[in-house]
Amino acid sequence: MDVDESNVSYLPQQSLPTVHVPASYDEHRDKHTPLCIDNGSTYLRFGFCTSESPRVGTNMIAKYKERKTNRPLLLFGEGIDVEGGARSQARTPWEGDVLLNFDALENALDYAFIQLGIDTPTVDHPILMTERLASPLHSRALTSELMFEQYSVPSLAFCVDSVMSFYHNNLPSPPVPFRSDGLVVSFNTASTSVIPVLDGKGLMSHAKRIPWGAMQATDYLLKLIQLKYPTFPSRVTATQTNWMLQNFCEFATDYTALLRQLKDPLQMRAADRIIQFPYTLPVAEEKTEEELARIAERRKEQGRKLQELAAKARMEKLVQKENDLAHLLSVRDRREEESKKEWADTLREEGFSSDAALDSMIKKLEADLKKARKKEADGENEEPEEPPSFPLVDVPDEEEGLKEKRKQKLMKAGYEARERAKREKEREREEREAEERREEEERDRDLAGWAARMRREQEAIMSRIKERNRRKAALTDRKSAASQARMKSIANLAADDRVPKKRRKGGGEDMFGADDADWAIYRKINTAAVSSDEEEDFATLQSVEQKLLAYDPTFTEEDTHASLTSQRSALMSAFRPQYEEGDVKGKARIHLNVERWRVPEAWFSPSMAGVDSAGLGEVLQNVLARFPDHDKGRLVKNVFLTGGPSQLPNIIPRLHATLRPILPPEMPLEIARAADPTLDAWRGMADFAKTDEFARVGVTKAEYEEWGGERIKRWWGGNWNSSVPM
Structure with missing residues (x-):
């Protein structure tokens, strides 16, 4: 298919991970500079509050054993993509919107402190850290325990990231306190939250969160x-x-x-x-024009041979059916001449269990020959021809002319069958002309009523075609009701009780086909069989639509089945374009x-x-x-x-x-x-950490040792403030 190449976008190439060099710690040594950590579900942003921008890393760790040296490695962020097998063992501190994996959090914090150049036994800096809206109290307690016990930080404060982003974008000029109003809508990785802010205070009791991010x-x-x-x-x-x-x-x-x-x-x-x-792209051998010409000629010759073989096979099959029919008719003629015992032996010799089976086979052969001769009669010249003569048919049987007499009998039966087919065709033509006259009279009498009846007939046929297509699609799903019904029909056929079990085990006669209902079951279980009803429906639908187009002024080409199907097909083709077989480039495209x-x-x-x-x-x-x-x-x-x-x-x-x-x-x-929706939360934390108020909102190490990790200080940027009872 034709595609505008300017509308094609290519996936970005995966770049090699950047090697981050740890910063120098000399600038912040012994200065107690506040440290801001935005612990997000996707990224970990960290840095001193005096920095212009934070350091950023994917908030994910992986414990991996290197294959060559068999050394255990602890990979963080982009480093996980360096080792092919590390991705499967990657972990994040977060489970959805809840902080649960504290081992991973500890490894991530180790990486952050190393990148910041902190080389002292303890982290001697006040920490301002983000947490999710309405975080569980035990998550805060375990995080506090990790910070105070593992890193011995002097103080720790928690804030809601979206409120700090709002603070940064509405920051007043000092010394004016923060008194802004607004409705904060925060789009996070695992959730989306709405937080009202009045007089610079987040009203967490009125905040809401939905589990979609x-x-x-x-x-x-x-x-x-x-x-x-x-x-x-x-x-x-x-x-x-x-x-x-x-x-x-x-x-x-x-x-x-x-x-x-x-x-x-x-x-x-x-x-x-x-x-x-x-x-x-697959590697294909290029052929010369002479080779392509020879291949094309060889294919044509093979096609001609296949057509000749098919025609010969059809003729042999037709002759065989005529011979079989003549033989079965002669067998049936002996029914009145033989006794019941002799007739039963004759049926058994011919492979039939009863008279009904013999009559059914004769009926089937006659129907097949009638159909074949009707096709032959349709192709013959309509000019009248003299009827052939068969002089030996009425002559008594003689040994010398017996073979020729049988041949003339078959020729006479074929001729009579063709004549019956012609008469049947003429009768159908007369009935069709009479039906057309009745329709014409109905149109002249009531055009609106005739058009309404034709439209109802068109809708009914289209509904049958649609239902048939729906059934075909359902049969491809083994769990669908149609597919299960098909399997039940197959199971019932396998358990056919018309032949005794002992006889079935001993190779008894298969009775499938003796009853006309068997062929209806066959059409149900054979998904690839072409239904005669389907061909008839399409032919009838085309005839009805041609009449409506000719006589109904309100019926246009857009109302036809072909046009409606084409519109649906055009929409489906636009929704998911189909590429030609062998178009590797097109098959590797996604259309959004x-x-x-x-x-x-x-x-x-x-x-x-x-x-x-x-x-x-x-x-x-x-x-x-x-x-x-x-x-x-x-x-x-x-x-x-x-x-x-x-x-x-x-x-x-x-x-x-x-x-x-x-x-x-x-x-x-x-x-x-927000001016920068991804980094403004950290920048707001850095802005707040520089104020005098920051020292009053954090829990100190002494308070932690006295009250434990559940110690909370209410303030306007945290999950707990004065409007929320303890």
Whole structure:
């Protein structure tokens, strides 16, 4: 298929990990400079509060034994990708949105302190560390125990990352205290939270969180891709899927209207984004023109020989059937002449169990010969010809002319069968002409009623065709009801009780086909068999549509089955374009269209991805409903977005379209995004660590030793403040 190459994007090449050189510790030695650690689910950001930007590493560790030297290694972040087998043993401190793996956290903190150049036995710096909204108290207690017991830090304070990002972007000029209002919407890795802030204090008792974040969105996009491309030649990883999410997905202001727009194949193709995966072209031998010409001539010759062999086989089969029919007819003629015992012996010699079996076989042969002769009669010249004569048929049997007489009998039977076929064809033509006359009279009398009847007939035939196609598709699934019914039919045929078990075991006669119902069962169990009803339905449908096109002015080409099927096929082709067999480059491409908006829409409708939770719009409405109009106006005047997924396009227009209808018309609504959604949380922590207030919000080592890890200090940026009871 033709593809605009300018619309093709290539997966980024995996770069070698950067070797990070530990910083010099001389600048901060014995100065007690506060240390800020943003312990995120994806990245660990750490640094002294006096630094302009933090050091960043993937928050993941792996304990791995090197193959060559058999030495145990502890890898962190990008270093995991250096060793091929280390990825399978990688661990993160987080399990979803809860901090659980404290061994991994300890290893990550070891790496952070080494990179900061801290070479003293203890970490003699106050620590400001992030935690998730509504974190369990035991997670904070174990983290405090690790910090005070393992590293002997002088003090430790916890804060909510999104509140610190809000603090950094709304930081007042000193010495004015922080008194900003706003509604913080934080898009995290494993969740999305909404935190109201009034007078510079996060109201955690009114905050809400939904279990949908970047990790779930990436997993959802990966499942959609796997469903769309079940036989994709390459393995699509979560890292590649996350890259697609960040670069091609966006929010829709009106998702329902967008879906209606994408029903147009042209709009679907315009929305398409193509991702090219790596591929390897097969090595093919190049042939000369002479070799190609010889191969083509050889194929033509083989085709001609196959046609001749097929024609010869058909003729031999037809002659054999005529001989078999003549023989069986002669056998049936002896029924009246022989006694019952002799007739039973004759049937047994011929391989029949009863008269019904003999009559059924004769009937089947006559039907096959009638069908073959009808085809032959259709191809013959319609000019009248003199009937042939068969003089030996009525002559008494003589040994000398017996062979010729049998031949003339067969020729006479064939001629009479062809004549009957011609008469049958003429009768059908007369009935068809009479039916056309009746239809013409009905059209002249009531055109609207005739057209309505024809349309109902067209819809009924299309429904049968659709149901037949649905059944064929269901048979490919072994767990479907149709497939299980097919297996039951096969099992019933295998347990056919018309032949006794002893006789079946001893090689008794197979009775399948003796009953006409057997062939209906065969059509059910044979998924590849072409149904005669299907051919008849298509022929009837074409005839009905031709009549409607000719006589019904309201029926157009767009209403025909072919046009409707073509429209669906065009939409499916735009949704997932099909490449020619052998196009290795095209087979290694992923087309994203509907998925670009469907995945971000899950933030507002998690149920579409199988998550039983309220969407972001419903949560915002629920949070705002708890405030009077005066406070609500202060909140919506500064709706603040932070976190990596907040960088997806059109998130601000979508939130505006969600919030505006639930607010009074005169209430101003302003939505802003963090200047740097990924680093502003750490920068806000650094800003706060430089203030005098920081020394009052941390738990000191002496307090820890007296009260334990559950010691909490309430302050405006933490999970516990004065509005939340202990």
